Amino acid sequence: MWKWLVMAGAVIILAWLLIPSEKDKSEYTLGQLLFFDPNLSSNGTKSCASCHSPDFAFTDGYRKSVGAFGDASEFNAPGLLDLDRREFFSWRDTTRKSLYEAVERPFFAHPKELGWKAEDTTDILFYVKNNNIYRPLISENFWWSSLIEELEKYLLNIPTGNSVFEKQLREKNEMDSLTAKGFEVFASRKKCITCHTLESFNFSNHLVKSSRNILFDNYKYQTPNLRNVLLTAPYMHDGHIGNISDAIRHNTPLSDEEQKAIIHFLSLLTDTTYLSNPIYKNPF
Ligand code: HEC
Ligand code: HEC
Numbered sequence: 001m002w003k004w005l006v007m008a009g010a011v012i013i014l015a016w017l018l019i020p021s022e023k024d025k026s027e028y029t030l031g032q033l034l035f036f037d038p039n040l041s042s043n044g045t046k047s048c049a050s051c052h053s054p055d056f057a058f059t060d061g062y063r064k065s066v067g068a069f070g071d072a073s074e075f076n077a078p079g080l081l082d083l084d085r086r087e088f089f090s091w092r093d094t095t096r097k098s099l100y101e102a103v104e105r106p107f108f109a110h111p112k113e114l115g116w117k118a119e120d121t122t123d124i125l126f127y128v129k130n131n132n133i134y135r136p137l138i139s140e141n142f143w144w145s146s147l148i149e150e151l152e153k154y155l156l157n158i159p160t161g162n163s164v165f166e167k168q169l170r171e172k173n174e175m176d177s178l179t180a181k182g183f184e185v186f187a188s189r190k191k192c193i194t195c196h197t198l199e200s201f202n203f204s205n206h207l208v209k210s211s212r213n214i215l216f217d218n219y220k221y222q223t224p225n226l227r228n229v230l231l232t233a234p235y236m237h238d239g240h241i242g243n244i245s246d247a248i249r250h251n252t253p254l255s256d257e258e259q260k261a262i263i264h265f266l267s268l269l270t271d272t273t274y275l276s277n278p279i280y281k282n283p284f
Helices: 002-018 030-036 099-108 121-129 144-156 164-170 177-189 206-210 256-267
Strands: none
Touching: 030 144, 099 144, 121 144, 164 177, 177 256
16 A cells, blocks of 8 residues: 555656746746747747857857848847947948847848848737736737837846956056056057947947948948957958957957967956846746
8 A cells, every 4th residue: 555655656756857847937037038039030940149149248159140041141240248338230230320220120130030021010019918928027018119128128238347357447456467468469559449449349430430441341340349259259240250369460460479468358358247147048
């Protein structure tokens, strides 16, 4: 008798362990769910995070991103840090002036990104409004603009400013000699800083002024943010440069010594504080 009871008990416990339980999504934020949800693409294959993965500093490791139907995007996926400091939101398109437009764009970049045809917002909204995961988190008045604004909020909250180099500057710590040299080459000797400015390691206006100069290919594209640059290969608007040593020499010759110092300096711009915040983990 006891034997049977023990066996029945063991079977029940085993079944409980084996039957997959629906993960409780209530601990997740709305922006996080939207950002990681592949059902926001027209065929359920790609989410924002597929191309902007927190594990690759919000890029994807491809030369050019791959969309829902396997087509190459036009560009290399940019990291999504420091978006509050931007004047426009594209490698090239200076008319894309709001973050709202940049967040809305991938949905309808058919077929290259999330794969919807324009004006398909009703299907996406229908999915979100009728899904158990989302229902407790949204109100009756949740519209397309609410969805985009949630994603905007999510992106603007990504913490930055905690790289070793910034901490050193804030705390006025003395730099070791290699760091000091790297910074000196970056800022004074080779003037990388005129384009990759220090405040945000980003310089948006340059493109507007010089895009007419077709002889200098570099000037046709926005200067990328160098925060986390050691994590975001391949490089450039089209990902054609595979490693950091070649990327830093893209328009300036450097000696081996200068190159080593700059790479060391750039490594100190690594800032992955966001990884310790569970809202930047995949909830699905
Ligand atoms: C298939 C890959 C792919 C998907 C999916 C994707 N993106 Fe992107 N994203 C890109 C590429 C490529 C660019 C660069 C576009 C350009 O420069 O014109 C970009 C640019 C951006 C930018 C502008 C950043 C900048 O520095 O200018 C934002 C913001 C952005 N994406 C957010 C999102 C959000 C939010 C989602 C989900 C709704 C998303 N992306 C889905 C590939 C993708
Ligand atoms: C005249 C402005 C300018 C100067 C000076 C400049 N850069 Fe750049 N940098 C750019 C532009 C524009 C790009 C993107 C070009 C493209 O996508 O084709 C870029 C790209 C890069 C990249 C690739 C980043 C990525 O995410 O793809 C690195 C790394 C880089 N620059 C480092 C440096 C270093 C180090 C120096 C100094 C030795 C320097 N740059 C000088 C404008 C400049």
